[in-house]
Amino acid sequence: xxxxxxxxxxxxxxxxxxxxxxxxxxxxxxxxxxxxxxxxxxxxxxxxxxxxxxxxxxxxxxxxxxxxxxxxxxxxxxxxxxxxxxxxxxxxxxxxxxxxxxxxxxxxxxxxxxxxxxxxxxxxxxxxxxxxxxxxxxxxxxxxxxxxxxxxxxxxxxxxxxxxxxxxxxxxxxxxxxxxxxxxxxxxxxxxxxxxxxxxxxxxxxxxxxxxxxxxxxxxxxxxxxxxxxxxxxxxxxxxxxxxxxxxxxxxxxxxxxxxxxxxxxxxxxxxxxxxxxxxxxxxxxxxxxxxxxxxxxxxxxxxxxxxxxxxxxxxxxxxxxxxxxxxxxxxxxxxxxxxxx
Numbered sequence: 001x002x003x004x005x006x007x008x009x010x011x012x013x014x015x016x017x018x019x020x021x022x023x024x025x026x027x028x029x030x031x032x033x034x035x036x037x038x039x040x041x042x043x044x045x046x047x048x049x050x051x052x053x054x055x056x057x058x059x060x061x062x063x064x065x066x067x068x069x070x071x072x073x074x075x076x077x078x079x080x081x082x083x084x085x086x087x088x089x090x091x092x093x094x095x096x097x098x099x100x101x102x103x104x105x106x107x108x109x110x111x112x113x114x115x116x117x118x119x120x121x122x123x124x125x126x127x128x129x130x131x132x133x134x135x136x137x138x139x140x141x142x143x144x145x146x147x148x149x150x151x152x153x154x155x156x157x158x159x160x161x162x163x164x165x166x167x168x169x170x171x172x173x174x175x176x177x178x179x180x181x182x183x184x185x186x187x188x189x190x191x192x193x194x195x196x197x198x199x200x201x202x203x204x205x206x207x208x209x210x211x212x213x214x215x216x217x218x219x220x221x222x223x224x225x226x227x228x229x230x231x232x233x234x235x236x237x238x239x240x241x242x243x244x245x246x247x248x249x250x251x252x253x254x255x256x257x258x259x260x261x262x263x264x265x266x267x268x269x270x271x272x273x274x275x276x277x278x279x280x281x282x283x284x285x286x287x288x289x290x291x292x293x294x295x296x297x298x299x300x301x302x303x304x305x306x307x308x309x310x311x312x313x314x315x316x317x318x319x320x321x322x323x324x325x326x327x328x329x330x331x332x333x334x335x336x337x338x339x340x341x342x
Contacts (some may be wrong), residue, residue: 005177014172030087033126033127033334034127037127037137040125040127040131040253040269041131042133043105043106043128043132044106044128044131044132044134044135045135045138046102046105046106047102047106047109047110047132047135047136048130048135048136048139048142049081049102049139049141050098050099050101050102050105050106050108050110050139051093051095051110051135051136051139051140051225052096052139052142052146053098053101053102054094054095054098054099054110054143054273055094055110055140055143055225055229056138056143056145056146056147057090057093057094057097057098057319058090058091058094058095058226059143059144059226059229059230060090060091060147060150060151061086061087061089061091061094062087062091062157063147063151063153063155063156063157064090064151065083065086065087065090066153066156066157067151067152067153069083070153072337073106084212084215084216086101087211087215087220088208088209088211088212088220089208089217091207091208091211091220092204092205092207092208092209092211093204095200095203095204095207096201096203096205097200097204098110099199099200099203099204099287100200103189103199103200104304106132107124107189108189108200109132109136109179109185110136110139110223110225111136111222111223111224111225111247112132112133112136112137112223112224112225112247113178113223113224113247113248113250113251114181114182114185115129115132115133116129116133116248116251116252117137117182117185117186117252117254117258118190118245120252120255121186121190121255121258121259125224129308136225137224137225137228137229139225139229140225140226140227140228140229140230140232141228141229141232141233142229143229144157144229144230144232144233144234145229145233148233148234154234155230155233155234157230158176158219158227158230158231158234158235158237159218159219159220159221159226159227159230159243160218160219160237160239161217161218161219161220161239161242162216162217164220165217165218167216167239167242169216170217170239170242170246171246171249172246173213173214173217173218173240173246174214174218174221174222174243174246174247174250175246175247175249175250175253176253177210177211177213177214177220177222177250177251178210178221178222178223178246178247178249178250178251178254179249179250179251179253179254180210180224180250180254181203181206181207181210181222181250182250182251182254183254183258184202184203184206185199185203185259186254186255186258187258187261188202188203189203194274194276195272195274203291205304207222210222218242219245221246221247222247223247224243224244224247224248227240227244228241228243228244266278
């Protein structure tokens with residue numbers, strides 16, 4: 001199947017593409033920025049709700065970890081491996097759950113940086129992009145405010161570079177982890193293949209491993225909205241710009257890799273990777289060749305006799321095999337009699 005352009009078919013399309021097949025403008029995406037503004041506003045509303053769900057679950061997990069440390073580890077600063085694992089798992093599973101709930105509604109971006117990648121690729125229009133970014137940032141603020149209101153103590157989920165991590169290191173760490181997450185979205189969700197319905201699992205796992213790396217070093221943003229919301233509710237640190245520039249650079253890097261993969265026709269490099277047709281499996285492998293036959297105690301050749309016995313046993317114990325055999329005999333008899341009559 002040829003792929004003609006980078007404009008891909010994903011759930012972010014407007015309803016006009018489905019409702020009016022005779023509308024060439026809607027079908028080709030030439031209706032202008034505001035052609036489907038009502039649909040865009042509705043999608044942005046659900047994107048706001050999805051971002052709230054994702055960040056409430058993830059920020060709530062981080063705040064719970066901080067609260068547990070104040071109770072059970074009064075002298076701890078929450079910087080041990082179990083805390084990092086707990087928070088990383090919370091972020092990964094929060095994205096998995098929220099994305100699976102909303103990915104058929106809005107595409108489940110929840111991230112201004114991923115939205116930036118999609119608007120560059122032409123997957124979403126600029127007006128929807130603007131609405132989505134606003135919805136995601138406001139969703140981050142609401143999620144942080146709800147978590148602060150529901151849980152005791154001060155909100156302790158801001159992202160700042162850890163001691164010993166300079167600003168350049170924090171910037172590039174955020175760039176790389178965001179590029180990994182963005183590339184996962186592009187290859188698993190935007191690209192359509194057999195496992196696309198399970199993209200939330202792969203994307204959630206990607207965020208989990210990215211958080212394992214970045215939380216101890218930068219606080220683990222990987223998402224400008226995730227850093228912006230808590231900063232608005234509490235205060236802005238003088239390194240807050242890192243969590244705007246770093247993830248944006250990461251989205252641009254992932255977009256460049258994705259464009260290169262598309263232009264290289266990556267699906268031709270190792271064809272049939274997502275095929276479930278057993279006939280496309282490798283045949284005549286050297287190490288899988290049948291061993292030479294040898295005679296058993298009764299003088300029979302083991303290779304031949306075991307194969308024959310296996311086939312007979314399978315045919316005897318499998319009603320479907322017997323039915324196929326009977327059908328084949330009946331077909332053969334019919335052909336033979338037809339030849340005789342001819």
